[in-house]
Amino acid sequence: xxxxxxxxxxxxxxxxxxxxxxxxxxxxxxxxxxxxxxxxxxxxxxxxxxxxxxxxxxxxxxxxxxxxxxxxxxxxxxxxxxxxxxxxxxxxxxxxxxxxxxxxxxxxxxxxxxxxxxxxxxxxxxxxxxxxxxxxxxxxxxxxxxxxxxxxxxxxxxxxxxxxxxxxxxxxxxxxxxxxxxxxxxxxxxxxxxxxxxxxxxxxxxxxxxxxxxxxxxxxxxxxxxxxxxxxxxxxxxxxxxxxxx
Amino acid sequence: xxxxxxxxxxxxxxxxxxxxxxxxxxxxxxxxxxxxxxxxxxxxxxxxxxxxxxxxxxxxxxxxxxxxxxxxxxxxxxxxxxxxxxxxxxxxxxxxxxxxxxxxxxxxxxxxxxxxxxxxxxxxxxxxxxxxxxxxxxxxxxxxxxxxxxxxxxxxxxxxxxxxxxxxxxxxxxxxxxxxxxxxxxxxxxxxxxxxxxxxxxxxxxxxxxxxxxxxxxxxxxxxxxxxxxxxxxxxxxxxxxxxxxxxxxxxxxxxxxxxxxxxxxxxxxxxxxxxxxxxxxxxxxxxxxxxxxxxxxxxxxxxxxxxxxxxxxxxxxxxxxxxxxxxxxxxxxxxxxxxxxxxxxxxxxxxxxxxxxxxxxxxxxxxxxxxxxxxxxxxxxxxxxxxxxxxxxxxxxxxxxxxxxxxxxxxxxxxxxxxxxxxxxxxxxxxxxxxxxxxxxxxxxxxxxxxxxxxxxxxxxxxxxxxxxxxxxxxxxxxxxxxxxxxxxxxxxxx
Numbered sequence: 001x002x003x004x005x006x007x008x009x010x011x012x013x014x015x016x017x018x019x020x021x022x023x024x025x026x027x028x029x030x031x032x033x034x035x036x037x038x039x040x041x042x043x044x045x046x047x048x049x050x051x052x053x054x055x056x057x058x059x060x061x062x063x064x065x066x067x068x069x070x071x072x073x074x075x076x077x078x079x080x081x082x083x084x085x086x087x088x089x090x091x092x093x094x095x096x097x098x099x100x101x102x103x104x105x106x107x108x109x110x111x112x113x114x115x116x117x118x119x120x121x122x123x124x125x126x127x128x129x130x131x132x133x134x135x136x137x138x139x140x141x142x143x144x145x146x147x148x149x150x151x152x153x154x155x156x157x158x159x160x161x162x163x164x165x166x167x168x169x170x171x172x173x174x175x176x177x178x179x180x181x182x183x184x185x186x187x188x189x190x191x192x193x194x195x196x197x198x199x200x201x202x203x204x205x206x207x208x209x210x211x212x213x214x215x216x217x218x219x220x221x222x223x224x225x226x227x228x229x230x231x232x233x234x235x236x237x238x239x240x241x242x243x244x245x246x
Numbered sequence: 247x248x249x250x251x252x253x254x255x256x257x258x259x260x261x262x263x264x265x266x267x268x269x270x271x272x273x274x275x276x277x278x279x280x281x282x283x284x285x286x287x288x289x290x291x292x293x294x295x296x297x298x299x300x301x302x303x304x305x306x307x308x309x310x311x312x313x314x315x316x317x318x319x320x321x322x323x324x325x326x327x328x329x330x331x332x333x334x335x336x337x338x339x340x341x342x343x344x345x346x347x348x349x350x351x352x353x354x355x356x357x358x359x360x361x362x363x364x365x366x367x368x369x370x371x372x373x374x375x376x377x378x379x380x381x382x383x384x385x386x387x388x389x390x391x392x393x394x395x396x397x398x399x400x401x402x403x404x405x406x407x408x409x410x411x412x413x414x415x416x417x418x419x420x421x422x423x424x425x426x427x428x429x430x431x432x433x434x435x436x437x438x439x440x441x442x443x444x445x446x447x448x449x450x451x452x453x454x455x456x457x458x459x460x461x462x463x464x465x466x467x468x469x470x471x472x473x474x475x476x477x478x479x480x481x482x483x484x485x486x487x488x489x490x491x492x493x494x495x496x497x498x499x500x501x502x503x504x505x506x507x508x509x510x511x512x513x514x515x516x517x518x519x520x521x522x523x524x525x526x527x528x529x530x531x532x533x534x535x536x537x538x539x540x541x542x543x544x545x546x547x548x549x550x551x552x553x554x555x556x557x558x559x560x561x562x563x564x565x566x567x568x569x570x571x572x573x574x575x576x577x578x579x580x581x582x583x584x585x586x587x588x589x590x591x592x593x594x595x596x597x598x599x600x601x602x603x604x605x606x607x608x609x610x611x612x613x614x615x616x617x618x619x620x621x622x623x624x625x626x627x628x629x630x631x632x633x634x635x636x637x638x639x640x641x642x643x644x645x646x647x648x649x650x651x652x653x654x655x656x657x658x659x660x661x662x663x664x665x666x667x668x669x670x671x672x673x674x675x676x677x678x679x680x681x682x683x684x685x686x687x688x689x690x691x692x693x694x695x696x697x698x699x700x701x702x703x704x705x706x707x708x709x710x711x712x713x714x715x716x717x718x719x720x721x722x723x724x725x726x727x728x729x730x731x732x733x734x735x736x737x738x739x740x741x742x
Contacts, residue, residue, distance in 0.1 A: 048372070049370045049371055049372035050370075050372060050396075051370075070396075071396070072395055072396055073394070073395060073396030073397065074394035074395035074396055074397065076365070076372065076373040081395055081396075219371070
């Protein structure tokens with residue numbers, strides 16, 4: 001039932017990898033799970049070897065209902081379905097802007113899917129746009145992968161103040177460290193200080209790893225080809241921590 | 247995975263044909279293989295089959311299916327209980343209770359299966375279908391296709407590509423094929439006589455047809471008795487024996503005495519052999535009813551009695567099993583079979599042998615009917631129980647005759663006769679059972695050594711049974727009146 005968004009204003013922080021691996025792990029527990037690829041780049045769709053196409057494109061997202069149902073595809077894994085990305089999603093901002101209740105369209109669309117799935121994961125595009133605001137409303141939890149750098153720190157602060165200003169619920173935000181390189185001094189410093197300064201900071205850290213990069217070659221969740229790798233274990237641990245937190 | 251579509255490939259088409267035909271359009275990845283047994287269950291008299299139900303077990307799951315409906319399912323069944331009362335509470339149990347009642351569930355058919363699962367991938371190496379190839383020794387091969395959400399339209403494309411013109415099937419097809427391969431005819435057991443006679447037939451010829459029919463039923467039940475599957479096997483066996491004896495004694499002067507005497511003796515012996523076992527079965531089957539008759543503080547005291555019966559039953563069963571294997575028994579039935587297939591012989595003694603059966607049957611039924619009416623009418627409140635017992639035997643003889651010759655007379659009138667006769671017989675039957683039970687309970691107390699409490703409880707039970715017997719006796723008048731109503735009597739007069 002809960003909707004879990006993977007979001008960061010910055011791109012390239014391990015968002016899609018987290019969305020794919022966490023949704024896989026959730027389905028492996030026996031939960032019926034759906035991953036919605038809202039990013040026009042369609043990386044999640046690609047990882048699951050599915051063709052990026054939604055029937056009737058972004059209109060489906062606006063209208064929801066049957067058009068969405070028809071677009072959902074079963075992945076190669078039991079209990080895990082995917083709503084593929086579509087190139088026309090790049091215009092989603094413009095389309096949302098034209099309709100009534102423009103900040104809650106996504107929430108309405110998901111309402112119907114929430115009945116069918118135990119968990120819905122949203123792989124979100126970066127930047128703060130009308131699409132992101134839809135996500136902030138629709139998601140029950142917003143997981144934010146953060147690379148432990150000063151720049152990321154500042155981006156996250158920016159996100160918090162945006163939430164404050166626009167009156168989104170800040171308690172939905174659950175940051176965690178991603179693409180961690182232990183040998184980097186700056187990473188160590190940030191990881192020491194940052195978690196104390198923000199609420200809901202998750203403890204599990206996802207390391208930077210070549211095994212994660214290989215998801216693009218293997219086109220599968222990391223657990224399916226490298227279940228023993230440190231990164232795979234970290235995603236499993238992260239999912240366990242999330243389950244407890246939510 | 248979503249919808250299942252099951253297709254019959256036939257005996258010659260295999261998974262290799264499918265592999266050959268996919269070319270470069272798809273690739274097939276074998277996921278695994280499983281082997282196991284499909285076991286088909288029904289009662290010995292095919293009660294489920296007759297109601298269009300299919301009950302089968304696959305691994306540890308039991309399925310109950312009717313027509314095209316999705317089967318009901320019961321998980322974690324390691325061993326299917328023989329009796330429905332031992333089933334775990336479930337929807338399946340509720341249905342079986344109504345249909346199978348107290349009968350035992352038997353495994354009627356076992357089919358070995360091998361299942362190979364494959365993923366069918368497209369050129370992106372994305373799984374778009376899953377198939378399970380099923381093969382069974384000596385039977386057709388099947389494939390089941392599981393569609394994946396969003397890829398439903400791939401089924402038709404795939405079937406077209408691999409050139410399967412298979413028709414969609416249900417598991418029923420597999421069972422039908424397996425039954426026919428194993429020469430099993432579902433629903434075939436039928437303990438009711440199915441005799442068809444022609445009016446102009448010689449009487450000895452007709453009698454042989456009836457007797458042959460009874461012999462078939464008798465033989466059908468032997469194995470069930472020995473394997474101790476269901477008490478009904480012994481019951482039906484005994485009914486056949488009794489009816490055989492009835493033909494020999496009632497359709498008199500039909501065969502030469504010299505030819506049939508040894509069979510008369512032989513079949514009487516079979517009746518004696520099985521008497522005690524049947525008595526025990528009746529007690530054990532009505533165990534709950536007995537307990538219900540007892541007050542709370544006595545309910546447990548009767549247990550040693552039933553425990554005694556259970557152990558005595560083992561001995562009786564052994565006795566029967568041993569007897570069935572003796573030369574004497576085997577020869578009796580083989581000779582009997584030969585005699586029944588032999589050509590008729592005229593002799594002075596067998597003076598009824600060549601009379602057309604229609605005449606002889608009328609004569610015998612008429613005679614028996616008159617006797618039943620005379621006896622029944624003579625019964626009043628002061629008549630001794632003994633007379634009611636004799637009337638019961640007369641009714642039984644009449645009933646057998648009517649059943650044997652049913653095919654010679656109009657169907658609907660015969661049905662009315664049998665139904666009315668049955669009502670009367672039921673009353674007399676209960677009366678007799680209650681009386682026999684009192685006698686044998688008393689017998690048990692004197693011949694077997696039970697604890698005082700058990701003896702007292704049995705004594706109490708005898709008193710109870712006696713009370714009930716008196717009530718049943720009061721009902722006799724009512725059931726005899728139904729039988730002697732003018733319509734039934736008119737039919738008797740008209741037909742015979």
